[in-house]
Amino acid sequence: MSIQEWLHSNRDYATGRQLYEQHGSSTALKKVFALGESVYNRERLLAELKALLPAAPLPKPAAVPKPLQKEKPAKVKPISTTEKHVLIHRVKEQMYKLYREREEQHAIMGMEHLAAEDRYKHALRVLEISDRLTELWQQLQYIEQHGALPAPEPKYTIPDSGAEMLKLLANLKSQRSRLRNKPDRQEDYQLVCQRIEEIERRLKDGNQ
Template identity: 25%
Template sequence: MQDIKKWLNGAKDFQQGRQLYDQYGDSNVLKKLFAIGDTLLGRKKMETALLELLSNSTPDVVTHEAPSLQLRKIDGVPEELKPYIEKRKKLHNQRRELHAQLRMMLLHQIKKYTDQDRFVIQMNIYEIGREIDEIWRIERYYAETKTLPVPKPATPVVVDPDTSPEIMYKRIHTLRTYLTPSYQKRLKPSRIEEYRTELETLQRYIADDPPTV
Protein backbone atom coordinates (compact mmCIF):
# COMPACT_ATOMS: atom_id res chain seq x y z
CA MET A 1 0.00 0.00 0.00
CA GLN A 2 3.03 2.29 -0.06
CA ASP A 3 2.10 3.32 -3.61
CA ILE A 4 -1.34 4.51 -2.45
CA LYS A 5 0.28 6.43 0.40
CA LYS A 6 2.66 8.07 -2.07
CA TRP A 7 -0.23 8.98 -4.39
CA LEU A 8 -2.27 10.58 -1.59
CA ASN A 9 0.71 12.64 -0.48
CA GLY A 10 1.70 13.64 -4.02
CA ALA A 11 0.24 15.30 -7.11
CA LYS A 12 -2.67 12.80 -7.27
CA ASP A 13 -2.47 12.02 -10.98
CA PHE A 14 -5.89 10.73 -12.05
CA GLN A 15 -4.71 7.95 -14.35
CA GLN A 16 -2.25 6.68 -11.77
CA GLY A 17 -5.01 6.75 -9.15
CA ARG A 18 -7.26 4.76 -11.47
CA GLN A 19 -4.56 2.12 -11.91
CA LEU A 20 -4.13 1.90 -8.13
CA TYR A 21 -7.85 1.41 -7.59
CA ASP A 22 -7.99 -1.20 -10.35
CA GLN A 23 -5.23 -3.03 -8.51
CA TYR A 24 -6.51 -2.78 -4.93
CA GLY A 25 -10.20 -1.79 -5.11
CA ASP A 26 -13.18 -4.10 -5.53
CA SER A 27 -16.07 -1.79 -6.45
CA ASN A 28 -17.08 -2.23 -10.09
CA VAL A 29 -19.23 0.90 -9.84
CA LEU A 30 -16.22 3.03 -8.95
CA LYS A 31 -14.06 1.37 -11.59
CA LYS A 32 -16.66 2.26 -14.25
CA LEU A 33 -16.83 5.82 -12.91
CA PHE A 34 -13.05 6.25 -13.08
CA ALA A 35 -13.01 4.76 -16.61
CA ILE A 36 -15.13 7.71 -17.81
CA GLY A 37 -12.20 10.04 -17.28
CA ASP A 38 -10.98 12.83 -15.03
CA THR A 39 -14.16 14.45 -13.70
CA LEU A 40 -14.75 16.44 -10.53
CA LEU A 41 -16.96 13.68 -9.09
CA GLY A 42 -14.56 10.95 -10.17
CA ARG A 43 -11.55 12.67 -8.62
CA LYS A 44 -13.42 13.25 -5.36
CA LYS A 45 -14.58 9.62 -5.19
CA MET A 46 -11.12 8.36 -6.11
CA GLU A 47 -9.39 10.13 -3.25
CA THR A 48 -12.03 8.95 -0.78
CA ALA A 49 -11.81 5.36 -2.04
CA LEU A 50 -8.01 5.22 -1.90
CA LEU A 51 -8.00 6.77 1.58
CA GLU A 52 -10.39 4.07 2.76
CA LEU A 53 -8.27 1.33 1.19
CA LEU A 54 -5.14 2.61 2.89
CA SER A 55 -6.76 3.19 6.29
CA ASN A 56 -8.22 -0.33 6.29
CA SER A 57 -5.03 -2.01 5.15
CA THR A 58 -2.48 -3.86 7.26
CA PRO A 59 0.76 -1.86 7.63
CA ASP A 60 3.54 -2.85 5.24
CA VAL A 61 5.57 -4.58 7.92
CA VAL A 62 6.25 -8.21 8.66
CA THR A 63 3.33 -9.57 10.63
CA HIS A 64 3.86 -12.09 13.39
CA GLU A 65 1.76 -14.94 14.59
CA ALA A 66 -0.08 -14.08 17.79
CA PRO A 67 1.46 -15.44 21.00
CA SER A 68 -0.20 -18.31 22.82
CA LEU A 69 -3.61 -17.56 24.32
CA GLN A 70 -2.37 -17.51 27.90
CA LEU A 71 -0.35 -14.39 27.08
CA ARG A 72 -3.41 -12.48 25.86
CA LYS A 73 -4.84 -12.09 29.35
CA ILE A 74 -3.34 -9.91 32.05
CA ASP A 75 -3.96 -12.43 34.85
CA GLY A 76 -1.03 -14.79 35.17
CA VAL A 77 1.21 -12.83 32.81
CA PRO A 78 4.73 -12.00 34.04
CA GLU A 79 5.05 -8.48 35.39
CA GLU A 80 7.59 -7.40 32.77
CA LEU A 81 5.13 -8.24 29.99
CA LYS A 82 2.04 -6.54 31.44
CA PRO A 83 2.94 -2.98 30.28
CA TYR A 84 3.17 -4.21 26.68
CA ILE A 85 -0.22 -5.91 26.83
CA GLU A 86 -1.83 -2.86 28.43
CA LYS A 87 -0.29 -0.63 25.75
CA ARG A 88 -1.50 -2.93 22.98
CA LYS A 89 -5.08 -2.73 24.31
CA LYS A 90 -4.90 1.07 24.45
CA LEU A 91 -3.52 1.22 20.91
CA HIS A 92 -6.35 -0.97 19.64
CA ASN A 93 -8.87 1.39 21.23
CA GLN A 94 -7.13 4.44 19.76
CA ARG A 95 -7.10 2.89 16.30
CA ARG A 96 -10.78 1.97 16.55
CA GLU A 97 -11.66 5.57 17.46
CA LEU A 98 -9.56 6.95 14.59
CA HIS A 99 -11.20 4.56 12.13
CA ALA A 100 -14.63 5.75 13.27
CA GLN A 101 -13.60 9.39 12.95
CA LEU A 102 -12.16 8.84 9.48
CA ARG A 103 -15.27 7.00 8.29
CA MET A 104 -17.44 9.87 9.54
CA MET A 105 -15.30 12.41 7.69
CA LEU A 106 -15.33 10.38 4.47
CA LEU A 107 -19.03 9.51 4.50
CA HIS A 108 -20.35 12.93 5.41
CA GLN A 109 -17.65 15.00 3.65
CA ILE A 110 -17.58 17.48 6.53
CA LYS A 111 -16.24 20.72 5.07
CA LYS A 112 -14.39 21.89 8.16
CA TYR A 113 -11.93 19.01 7.69
CA THR A 114 -9.28 19.39 5.00
CA ASP A 115 -7.53 16.70 3.01
CA GLN A 116 -4.54 17.22 5.27
CA ASP A 117 -6.68 16.57 8.36
CA ARG A 118 -7.86 13.28 6.89
CA PHE A 119 -4.36 12.33 5.82
CA VAL A 120 -2.99 12.98 9.33
CA ILE A 121 -5.62 10.67 10.83
CA GLN A 122 -4.87 7.99 8.26
CA MET A 123 -1.14 8.21 8.99
CA ASN A 124 -1.83 7.93 12.73
CA ILE A 125 -3.80 4.74 12.03
CA TYR A 126 -0.88 3.43 10.01
CA GLU A 127 1.68 4.21 12.74
CA ILE A 128 -0.51 2.67 15.46
CA GLY A 129 -0.70 -0.50 13.37
CA ARG A 130 3.09 -0.63 13.25
CA GLU A 131 3.28 -0.24 17.05
CA ILE A 132 0.74 -3.01 17.60
CA ASP A 133 2.67 -5.32 15.30
CA GLU A 134 5.89 -4.59 17.18
CA ILE A 135 4.23 -5.42 20.52
CA TRP A 136 2.98 -8.72 19.11
CA ARG A 137 6.56 -9.44 18.05
CA ILE A 138 7.78 -8.77 21.60
CA GLU A 139 5.07 -10.97 23.12
CA ARG A 140 5.87 -13.82 20.75
CA TYR A 141 9.58 -13.49 21.53
CA TYR A 142 8.79 -13.67 25.25
CA ALA A 143 6.51 -16.71 24.75
CA GLU A 144 9.37 -18.54 23.05
CA THR A 145 12.36 -17.40 25.16
CA LYS A 146 10.82 -16.24 28.49
CA THR A 147 12.86 -13.03 28.17
CA LEU A 148 12.26 -9.64 26.61
CA PRO A 149 14.21 -8.75 23.44
CA VAL A 150 17.17 -6.44 23.93
CA PRO A 151 16.24 -2.99 22.56
CA LYS A 152 18.28 -1.71 19.66
CA PRO A 153 20.62 1.17 20.57
CA ALA A 154 19.53 4.56 19.30
CA THR A 155 21.26 5.73 16.15
CA PRO A 156 23.43 8.74 17.04
CA VAL A 157 22.79 12.00 15.22
CA VAL A 158 25.89 13.09 13.28
CA VAL A 159 26.22 16.63 11.97
CA ASP A 160 27.87 16.93 8.58
CA PRO A 161 30.50 19.69 8.94
CA ASP A 162 30.03 20.56 5.27
CA THR A 163 26.38 21.47 5.81
CA SER A 164 25.83 25.12 4.96
CA PRO A 165 24.81 27.47 7.80
CA GLU A 166 21.58 28.34 5.99
CA ILE A 167 20.50 24.69 5.82
CA MET A 168 21.51 24.10 9.43
CA TYR A 169 19.52 27.04 10.79
CA LYS A 170 16.56 26.14 8.58
CA ARG A 171 16.56 22.60 9.98
CA ILE A 172 16.66 23.96 13.55
CA HIS A 173 13.64 26.15 12.77
CA THR A 174 11.80 23.14 11.29
CA LEU A 175 12.58 20.97 14.32
CA ARG A 176 11.34 23.67 16.69
CA THR A 177 8.09 23.75 14.72
CA TYR A 178 7.73 19.97 15.02
CA LEU A 179 8.23 20.20 18.78
CA THR A 180 5.52 22.80 19.40
CA PRO A 181 2.64 21.43 21.52
CA SER A 182 0.12 21.72 18.68
CA TYR A 183 2.31 19.82 16.19
CA GLN A 184 3.36 17.13 18.66
CA LYS A 185 -0.25 15.89 18.74
CA ARG A 186 0.31 14.53 15.22
CA LEU A 187 3.49 12.64 16.10
CA LYS A 188 4.21 9.38 17.87
CA PRO A 189 6.38 9.64 21.04
CA SER A 190 9.39 7.95 19.46
CA ARG A 191 9.43 10.44 16.59
CA ILE A 192 9.18 13.36 19.05
CA GLU A 193 12.21 12.02 20.90
CA GLU A 194 14.14 11.70 17.62
CA TYR A 195 13.40 15.31 16.71
CA ARG A 196 14.33 16.51 20.20
CA THR A 197 17.65 14.65 20.08
CA GLU A 198 18.46 16.04 16.63
CA LEU A 199 17.61 19.59 17.73
CA GLU A 200 19.80 19.34 20.82
CA THR A 201 22.68 17.94 18.73
CA LEU A 202 22.47 20.77 16.21
CA GLN A 203 22.27 23.40 18.93
CA ARG A 204 25.32 21.98 20.71
CA TYR A 205 27.23 21.84 17.43
CA ILE A 206 26.49 25.50 16.74
CA ALA A 207 27.35 26.52 20.31
CA ASP A 208 30.71 24.73 20.13
CA ASP A 209 31.59 25.85 16.60
CA PRO A 210 29.22 28.59 15.43
CA PRO A 211 29.07 28.75 11.63
CA THR A 212 29.45 32.03 9.81
CA VAL A 213 26.32 33.03 7.96
Protein backbone atom coordinates (compact mmCIF):
# COMPACT_ATOMS: atom_id res chain seq x y z
CA MET A 1 0.00 0.00 0.00
CA SER A 2 1.24 3.48 -0.84
CA ILE A 3 1.00 6.49 1.45
CA GLN A 4 -1.58 8.03 -0.87
CA GLU A 5 -3.70 4.87 -0.72
CA TRP A 6 -3.40 4.76 3.06
CA LEU A 7 -4.60 8.37 3.33
CA HIS A 8 -7.71 7.46 1.33
CA SER A 9 -8.39 4.33 3.37
CA ASN A 10 -9.51 3.87 6.97
CA ARG A 11 -5.94 4.83 8.00
CA ASP A 12 -5.13 1.73 10.01
CA TYR A 13 -2.47 2.70 12.55
CA ALA A 14 -0.32 -0.42 12.17
CA THR A 15 -0.24 -0.06 8.39
CA GLY A 16 0.59 3.62 8.67
CA ARG A 17 3.42 2.85 11.07
CA GLN A 18 4.85 0.33 8.60
CA LEU A 19 4.71 2.95 5.86
CA TYR A 20 6.63 5.39 8.04
CA GLU A 21 9.17 2.68 8.83
CA GLN A 22 9.72 2.30 5.08
CA HIS A 23 9.71 5.93 4.02
CA GLY A 24 10.29 8.05 7.14
CA SER A 25 13.70 9.34 8.17
CA SER A 26 13.30 10.10 11.88
CA THR A 27 14.54 7.27 14.09
CA ALA A 28 13.06 9.01 17.13
CA LEU A 29 9.59 9.14 15.60
CA LYS A 30 9.81 5.51 14.57
CA LYS A 31 10.43 4.62 18.21
CA VAL A 32 7.52 6.81 19.33
CA PHE A 33 5.12 5.25 16.83
CA ALA A 34 6.27 1.77 17.90
CA LEU A 35 4.99 2.48 21.43
CA GLY A 36 1.47 2.01 20.16
CA GLU A 37 -1.57 3.96 19.09
CA SER A 38 -2.67 7.06 20.99
CA VAL A 39 -4.44 10.26 20.02
CA TYR A 40 -1.15 12.10 19.69
CA ASN A 41 0.67 9.26 17.89
CA ARG A 42 -2.15 8.84 15.38
CA GLU A 43 -2.30 12.56 14.61
CA ARG A 44 1.48 12.86 14.40
CA LEU A 45 1.72 9.79 12.16
CA LEU A 46 -0.89 11.30 9.86
CA ALA A 47 1.00 14.60 9.70
CA GLU A 48 4.34 12.90 9.02
CA LEU A 49 2.97 10.70 6.25
CA LYS A 50 1.30 13.69 4.62
CA ALA A 51 4.63 15.51 4.75
CA LEU A 52 6.26 12.67 2.81
CA LEU A 53 3.98 13.25 -0.16
CA PRO A 54 5.05 15.61 -2.97
CA ALA A 55 4.30 19.21 -2.13
CA ALA A 56 0.69 20.07 -2.89
CA PRO A 57 -0.69 23.54 -3.63
CA LEU A 58 -0.97 25.65 -0.52
CA PRO A 59 -4.46 25.63 1.00
CA LYS A 60 -6.32 28.87 0.53
CA PRO A 61 -7.49 30.60 3.71
CA ALA A 62 -11.25 30.85 4.23
CA ALA A 63 -11.13 34.54 3.40
CA VAL A 64 -8.27 35.53 1.14
CA PRO A 65 -6.66 38.62 2.71
CA LYS A 66 -6.45 41.80 0.72
CA PRO A 67 -3.07 42.63 -0.85
CA LEU A 68 -0.78 44.83 1.18
CA GLN A 69 -1.21 47.68 -1.29
CA LYS A 70 -3.73 48.09 -4.09
CA GLU A 71 -1.39 50.00 -6.36
CA LYS A 72 2.24 49.48 -7.15
CA PRO A 73 4.34 52.22 -5.52
CA ALA A 74 6.27 54.23 -8.07
CA LYS A 75 9.54 54.03 -6.15
CA VAL A 76 9.56 50.24 -5.72
CA LYS A 77 12.03 48.71 -8.16
CA PRO A 78 10.68 45.58 -9.88
CA ILE A 79 12.73 42.42 -9.41
CA SER A 80 13.80 40.04 -12.16
CA THR A 81 11.74 36.98 -13.08
CA THR A 82 14.33 34.72 -11.46
CA GLU A 83 14.33 36.77 -8.27
CA LYS A 84 10.55 36.71 -8.27
CA HIS A 85 10.44 32.90 -8.48
CA VAL A 86 13.06 32.56 -5.75
CA LEU A 87 11.16 34.94 -3.49
CA ILE A 88 7.83 33.20 -4.08
CA HIS A 89 9.46 29.84 -3.34
CA ARG A 90 10.93 31.21 -0.11
CA VAL A 91 7.57 32.54 1.06
CA LYS A 92 5.81 29.28 0.20
CA GLU A 93 8.43 27.27 2.09
CA GLN A 94 7.71 29.34 5.19
CA MET A 95 4.01 28.74 4.72
CA TYR A 96 4.40 24.97 4.32
CA LYS A 97 6.37 24.84 7.58
CA LEU A 98 3.75 26.89 9.39
CA TYR A 99 0.86 24.79 8.08
CA ARG A 100 2.68 21.68 9.26
CA GLU A 101 3.38 23.19 12.69
CA ARG A 102 -0.24 24.22 13.03
CA GLU A 103 -1.31 20.63 12.36
CA GLU A 104 1.10 19.46 15.05
CA GLN A 105 -0.26 22.02 17.51
CA HIS A 106 -3.80 20.81 16.85
CA ALA A 107 -2.67 17.22 17.38
CA ILE A 108 -1.09 18.08 20.72
CA MET A 109 -4.21 19.96 21.80
CA GLY A 110 -6.18 16.76 21.18
CA MET A 111 -4.17 14.76 23.72
CA GLU A 112 -6.47 13.46 26.44
CA HIS A 113 -4.35 14.25 29.49
CA LEU A 114 -3.02 17.64 28.39
CA ALA A 115 -3.33 20.22 31.15
CA ALA A 116 -5.69 23.11 30.50
CA GLU A 117 -2.86 25.61 30.86
CA ASP A 118 -0.75 23.79 28.27
CA ARG A 119 -3.71 23.48 25.91
CA TYR A 120 -4.21 27.23 26.19
CA LYS A 121 -0.56 27.86 25.27
CA HIS A 122 -0.86 25.67 22.19
CA ALA A 123 -4.09 27.42 21.22
CA LEU A 124 -2.31 30.77 21.38
CA ARG A 125 0.43 29.43 19.14
CA VAL A 126 -2.19 28.29 16.62
CA LEU A 127 -3.57 31.84 16.54
CA GLU A 128 -0.07 33.28 16.10
CA ILE A 129 0.61 30.91 13.22
CA SER A 130 -2.68 31.85 11.57
CA ASP A 131 -1.81 35.55 11.83
CA ARG A 132 1.61 34.92 10.32
CA LEU A 133 0.09 32.90 7.48
CA THR A 134 -2.21 35.80 6.70
CA GLU A 135 0.82 38.11 6.48
CA LEU A 136 2.61 35.68 4.18
CA TRP A 137 -0.46 35.34 1.95
CA GLN A 138 -0.48 39.11 1.60
CA GLN A 139 3.20 39.13 0.67
CA LEU A 140 2.68 36.34 -1.84
CA GLN A 141 -0.23 38.11 -3.50
CA TYR A 142 1.70 41.35 -3.72
CA ILE A 143 4.76 39.71 -5.28
CA GLU A 144 2.68 37.75 -7.79
CA GLN A 145 0.65 40.83 -8.73
CA HIS A 146 3.41 43.44 -8.95
CA GLY A 147 6.58 41.45 -9.52
CA ALA A 148 8.21 43.44 -6.76
CA LEU A 149 8.73 43.43 -3.04
CA PRO A 150 6.22 45.33 -0.89
CA ALA A 151 7.19 48.90 -0.14
CA PRO A 152 9.41 49.19 2.93
CA GLU A 153 7.84 50.26 6.18
CA PRO A 154 8.12 53.94 7.11
CA LYS A 155 11.36 54.85 8.84
CA TYR A 156 11.28 53.88 12.47
CA THR A 157 11.39 56.85 14.84
CA ILE A 158 12.06 57.01 18.57
CA PRO A 159 10.13 59.61 20.59
CA ASP A 160 12.05 62.40 22.31
CA SER A 161 10.12 62.15 25.57
CA GLY A 162 11.74 59.92 28.20
CA ALA A 163 8.33 58.72 29.36
CA GLU A 164 7.32 57.80 25.82
CA MET A 165 10.63 56.00 25.29
CA LEU A 166 10.07 53.92 28.44
CA LYS A 167 6.57 53.05 27.27
CA LEU A 168 7.88 52.02 23.85
CA LEU A 169 10.73 50.06 25.45
CA ALA A 170 8.30 48.01 27.54
CA ASN A 171 6.25 47.23 24.45
CA LEU A 172 9.32 46.19 22.45
CA LYS A 173 10.57 43.93 25.24
CA SER A 174 7.21 42.21 25.25
CA GLN A 175 7.50 41.70 21.48
CA ARG A 176 11.02 40.33 21.91
CA SER A 177 9.80 37.71 24.38
CA ARG A 178 7.10 36.56 21.96
CA LEU A 179 9.45 36.39 18.98
CA ARG A 180 12.53 34.85 20.63
CA ASN A 181 11.71 31.19 19.95
CA LYS A 182 9.98 31.57 16.60
CA PRO A 183 12.28 30.52 13.74
CA ASP A 184 9.99 32.05 11.12
CA ARG A 185 10.19 35.49 12.78
CA GLN A 186 13.92 35.83 13.40
CA GLU A 187 14.26 38.88 11.15
CA ASP A 188 11.56 40.63 13.17
CA TYR A 189 13.25 39.48 16.38
CA GLN A 190 16.60 40.96 15.37
CA LEU A 191 14.93 44.24 14.38
CA VAL A 192 13.17 44.49 17.74
CA CYS A 193 16.46 43.78 19.56
CA GLN A 194 18.17 46.58 17.63
CA ARG A 195 15.43 49.02 18.55
CA ILE A 196 15.63 48.04 22.21
CA GLU A 197 19.39 48.62 22.22
CA GLU A 198 18.96 52.02 20.57
CA ILE A 199 16.34 53.17 23.09
CA GLU A 200 18.36 51.91 26.05
CA ARG A 201 21.42 53.73 24.73
CA ARG A 202 19.49 56.98 24.38
CA LEU A 203 18.01 56.64 27.85
CA LYS A 204 21.46 56.01 29.28
CA ASP A 205 22.94 59.01 27.46
CA GLY A 206 20.09 61.19 28.70
CA ASN A 207 20.76 60.25 32.32
CA GLN A 208 24.44 61.16 32.19
